[in-house]
Structures are given as structure tokens and as C-alpha cells.
Amino acid sequence: MKRPYNFSAGPAAIPDDVLQSAAAEMLNWHDSGMSVMEMSHRGKEFGQIYEEAQADLRELLAVPEHFKLLFMQGGGLGENAFVPMNLSRGETADFVVTGSWSQKSAKEAKRYCTVHEAANTESSGFTTLQNPATWQLSTKPAYVHICSNETIHGVEYQELPDLKSLGCDAPLVMDCSSHIASRPVDWSRVGLAFAGAQKNLGPAGLTLVVVREDLLDRALPTTPSAFTYKTVADNQSMYNTPPTYAIYIAGLVFKWLKHQGGITAIEAQNLIKSTLLYDTIDRSSLYINRVEKQSRSRMNVPFFLRDERLNDTFLTDAKSRQLLHLKGHKSVGGMRASIYNAMPLQGVQALVSYLQDFEAQHA
Numbered sequence: 304m305k306r307p308y309n310f311s312a313g314p315a316a317i318p319d320d321v322l323q324s325a326a327a328e329m330l331n332w333h334d335s336g337m338s339v340m341e342m343s344h345r346g347k348e349f350g351q352i353y354e355e356a357q358a359d360l361r362e363l364l365a366v367p368e369h370f371k372l373l374f375m376q377g378g379g380l381g382e383n384a385f386v387p388m389n390l391s392r393g394e395t396a397d398f399v400v401t402g403s404w405s406q407k408s409a410k411e412a413k414r415y416c417t418v419h420e421a422a423n424t425e426s427s428g429f430t431t432l433q434n435p436a437t438w439q440l441s442t443k444p445a446y447v448h449i450c451s452n453e454t455i456h457g458v459e460y461q462e463l464p465d466l467k468s469l470g471c472d473a474p475l476v477m478d479c480s481s482h483i484a485s486r487p488v489d490w491s492r493v494g495l496a497f498a499g500a501q502k503n504l505g506p507a508g509l510t511l512v513v514v515r516e517d518l519l520d521r522a523l524p525t526t527p528s529a530f531t532y533k534t535v536a537d538n539q540s541m542y543n544t545p546p547t548y549a550i551y552i553a554g555l556v557f558k559w560l561k562h563q564g565g566i567t568a569i570e571a572q573n574l575i576k577s578t579l580l581y582d583t584i585d586r587s588s589l590y591i592n593r594v595e596k597q598s599r600s601r602m603n604v605p606f607f608l609r610d611e612r613l614n615d616t617f618l619t620d621a622k623s624r625q626l627l628h629l630k631g632h633k634s635v636g637g638m639r640a641s642i643y644n645a646m647p648l649q650g651v652q653a654l655v656s657y658l659q660d661f662e663a664q665h666a
Contacts, residue, residue, distance in 0.1 A: 308650035311628035312454050312603060313481065313502040316645040320562075321555040339551040344544050352547075353540075356554030363560055366513055367490050373512040373532060374540040374550055379404065379480045381530075382497040382510060383411035386476055388526040390446050390495065390518060391416035397444040397473070402429040402453030403634060404478060409448070415523065419444065429456040432598040435464035444473045446494060452482035452600050454502070455632045457592075457639070459600035463492045474518060482602045483511065484560060485644055486570045494518055503602075503643045505553035508546040560644065569644050576642050576651040577601040583655045589662040607637035613665055614638075624657050 309316040332339050335348045342349045357372055366372060377385065386408075387396060396416050398409040400423040412418050421438040424431055440447065447466060452459040459482060466475055474494020483498035495514045501507035512532065519533040528534050529543045563569050581599060584590045584606050592599070592606045608614055617638070621629050631637040642651055 305625070307625035307627045308646065308653055309627050310640045310642070310646070310650075310654070312632070312639060312641040313499070314507045315502050315641060315643050317505065317552070318556065318559045318645045321552065321559050324555050325552060340548050342547060344541060344547050349547055349551075352551050352554055353545075356550055356557060359554065359557035359561060360511075363484060363557055363566055364488060364513070365490070365566075369516050370490065370513050371516060371519065371532075371536040373514065373535045374545050375510045375512055375530070375535060376508065376546055377530065378499045378501075378507070378510055379478055379497065380407065380411070382478070382512065383408045384415065385526075385530045385532075386446075386448070386495065386497070387412040387415040388530065389522045389532045390474070390476065391523070392445055392521055393523060394445045395419050395441050395443070397421040397438075397441050397447045399423075399433075399438060399447070399449045400425065401432055401450060401458055402456035403632075404453055404455070404480075405448065405450040408450065408478060412448070416445065421447065428593065429453065429458065430593050430598070431595045432458055432460060435469060438464075438469065440469065440471050440473075444471070446474045446476045447471065448476045448478070450478040452479060452602055454481040454603050454641070455605075455635060455639075457594050457600045457603045457605040458598045459602070461597065463489050465492050474515065481641075481643075482600070484566060484569070485573050485602055487566055500549060500553050502641070503645075505556050506549050509549035509553055556645075563644075572648065573601045573642070573644070576646065576648055577604065579648075579655060580604050580640060580642065580651055583658055587658070587662055589665065590658065602643055603639060603641050605631055605635065605637060605639045607631075610665070611637075616665075617661060620661060621657060624653070626654055626657055629654075 329338055393416055396412055397419050399421050400406050409418050419441040421440045422433045477493055477496040479496050480498040481502045484503050497512045500509040514532055519536055522531045534542050584592045589609055590606050618630055629638050631639040
């Protein structure tokens, strides 16, 4: 059966090869007689899965040895609380608000520390990113938080800010949930990065945290032990039972990414896909993308029909063409195509063909 193309923003598409491998191993992983779902997280079988996943991810993302890789739970919303609990010391943290997710992050952090907005692009409808040189950073922030790719509004940093060049010694905290593993990361500019797995790494339930070792021992005394980064790191993400099956699937995704040629190769593919889709929208008289070109996301492409009376027809006809989950987020409306790593070029080509056919019918 030909599978539809799933443009969901998350939980999102997982590569067919990964799903087929998981299906083949469902009842009996590597002659262990067990499904991965049945394994003890402290057994040698899962230990092998965990160690390979850690090693593959560190290699793929070129994570330096002085960073810890933590496999946690709670998703991005959970990390909005866990980060200030672990890093703020109850002091001031700076936030650059560029969309719904960084807005949520700042709101949640107010429960645990003083929040200072260094920049806020809401007046532009979150369609642009400010030059970091214009940020109004506080004097000595505990950290500076950005969302490096806003899933809902479709803006993405093409280059991470260099806080040191701005005269700021604080660590940069990066919510990279919706573009993790889609492009290289300059770790010299990052103190902590976190990402829910359900967009580019695997299924919901797993959250990746990459944290510099010197930041591990700053948690507030009230931080729950299971979400204290140092405790999690000291116990190799096994302080409590981790999301074992999600780690297993993520490990298969990491191997798939390596088979594609790694992050450099997948980034090249993502550029081809996003350029094709944006060029189609920009040439159209029916569709519009409102994000300034230099701030556009490669992963999440929001767009609108100039005649919004056609929205329902557009979605119904798209489903008949096996193009799923193109409805935009309820907070902004319109449409959105999420074209993560697992979306093949053929899927974007099918969407472009549909966009052109629909416009021809309704010109």
C-alpha cells in the first residue's frame, strides 16, 4: 500500500525504513525473545540499544565531549520548567520571543525566576527575526533563551547568535525541537539545547537535552530529582525508567540519518525541499507566505490562501490526493506544511503539483 504524505507538525512522519525495521523486530529483538517494550531498562539488551543510540547521536550532531546527552521525558513544555529550575538559580533569565513557543517558554519560566524580554517580534506577527545586535540583554542573565525554529510561525535562525560577541557571558539555551538534526549546530555558541523527539527524531515521549558539563550543578533545591540534570547525567539517563521504546525508535532514526549521509547530506536535501515549496508559493497568485525570506524555516512552512473561503475545499481535495495534515495551527489559521527530515523530496513534489493544480482550478 502506498502511504500518504504526512505533513503533520508533530507527532510527525517517521522514515518508512525505520517503521519497517521496528515492525520486523516487534516480537523478537535480535533473538532476545523479547520486544523492546518488554525489556528491563537495566538489562544488557536495552543497554546495547541505549549505548548505540547515544554514540550515533553524538557522532551525527558532532557533540563535543564536554557536553552530556540526556534522554528525558516531559517534552518541550516540560523543559520550559526544567531549564529555569536547573539553570536560573532563581535570578534573571533573558528571553528572545519570536513566536508561540518562545512565548510559552518565557511565561513558564516566570514561575521560577525573573524573566527579562531581550527582544519580542510580536508586533510583526512573528514573521521576522531581529538582529541579535539589537537585543536589549540584561546585565548578568543566568542564561539567554531562544527558540531556534518556531514550529507555528515558521521562523528559523539561519545562524545561532554569538553571545560573546554581544559582550554577554551567559550560556545560550536553545529550544530546537522542530529542527534538531536537520542542520549542523555550532556548539561553541550553545550552553544547553533541548528537543522533543516527536518532530525529527522519533516518537513522542522522548526529550533530548544536550547540556554543557559546567552547567550541571546549578539546580534549585526544589527541582524534582528525576528532572535535575546532574542526577540524570550521573545516572546515564537511568535514574528513573526512561522511555525505552521511544529511545529504541530514535536510535533507528539515527542509523537512518547516518545511512542518508549524515547531517550535511540531510541539510542539503532539506534546502532542496524547502526552496521548491517556497518558490512555488512565492510565484503564486493564490498562496502567500508572510515570513520575511531571510527568516524562513526549512522545516515548517506556513502559508495562506488569499481567498480563505477556499480553505475547506483545499484541505478536502488535499486529503483525496493523500496529502495529510496541512491545516495551520489554530492560533494563526491558514495552512502549514511541515517538511521534516523524514519527508521525501517526492512528497514535496506531490504537494507542489497539488498546489499548482488547485490554483489552476480556482484562478
